[in-house]
Amino acid sequence: MTTIDDPGTDDGDESADLVGGGAVIDVEEREPAPPEENGDAPEPDVPRGEDTPPTDEPAEPAESSAEPVPPEPLSPYDLPGAWYVVHSYSGYENKVKANLETRIKSMHLEDKVFDVVIPMEEVVEFKNGRKVNVLRKKFPGYILCRLYLDDDSWYAVRNTPGVTGFVGSASKPTPLSRREVERILGVKRGEEAEKKEPRFKPAWEVGETVRVVEGPFADFNGVIEDINVDQSKVRVLVDIFGRETPVELNFDQILKY
Numbered sequence: 001m002t003t004i005d006d007p008g009t010d011d012g013d014e015s016a017d018l019v020g021g022g023a024v025i026d027v028e029e030r031e032p033a034p035p036e037e038n039g040d041a042p043e044p045d046v047p048r049g050e051d052t053p054p055t056d057e058p059a060e061p062a063e064s065s066a067e068p069v070p071p072e073p074l075s076p077y078d079l080p081g082a083w084y085v086v087h088s089y090s091g092y093e094n095k096v097k098a099n100l101e102t103r104i105k106s107m108h109l110e111d112k113v114f115d116v117v118i119p120m121e122e123v124v125e126f127k128n129g130r131k132v133n134v135l136r137k138k139f140p141g142y143i144l145c146r147l148y149l150d151d152d153s154w155y156a157v158r159n160t161p162g163v164t165g166f167v168g169s170a171s172k173p174t175p176l177s178r179r180e181v182e183r184i185l186g187v188k189r190g191e192e193a194e195k196k197e198p199r200f201k202p203a204w205e206v207g208e209t210v211r212v213v214e215g216p217f218a219d220f221n222g223v224i225e226d227i228n229v230d231q232s233k234v235r236v237l238v239d240i241f242g243r244e245t246p247v248e249l250n251f252d253q254i255l256k257y
Helices: 093-106 151-158 178-185
Strands: 082-088 113-117 120-127 130-137 142-147 163-166 209-212 221-228 233-240 243-250 254-256
Touching: 082 093, 093 113, 093 142, 093 151, 113 151, 142 151, 151 163, 209 233, 221 243
Parallel strands: none
Antiparallel strands: 082 142, 082 163, 113 142, 120 130, 209 221, 209 254, 221 233, 233 243
């Protein structure tokens, strides 16, 4: 017999014969195919729910277009100019104030005369048996002016109708001190002005005759002997059977005779 050599079975071949029904399958070692280039590389996965790490660069503060407002002086004494007291006719303070403000504008002295003030205070009075808060002039016949004193401002104020002169020397008025200004006009504490309880100003005086309108001595007349503002009481000498008897009454129990 003649032997026929299979030419497909050489030594050193890297292929392996897989016999199964006479078919031969070549199995070769292949490297994995490189990924297809589709443009940008895939983004790395970021876990959800985690905050992005902060950057080292600080955030720039927002620029404010509003200009800073200078703080308001706490004391009226610290305002420009000095405070002077002007004497006027009693009962004409409001009219003199209006005349003075008109004169300042007409003479263009707004840069020298800054303010004209009538000092007021709140007091409690009894009217028709009831307490009523009313505003009253602290110093009737006097007005306060804040100004830079020179010949022009002195002439404008002194020759205003209703003004009789400055308080102090006729040629050189004396300005008020800080203590006087703050006592008369008050001092601001923070954003709100210092508030005081309105004081009671009795409508009667010691020695004045009044009429009792309430109580067991109603319709009796008497003379006020003493006034107690703190307790809102008066002691009245009432004529009972021809004899003066001291009786203590409330403010709302008497009226002017």
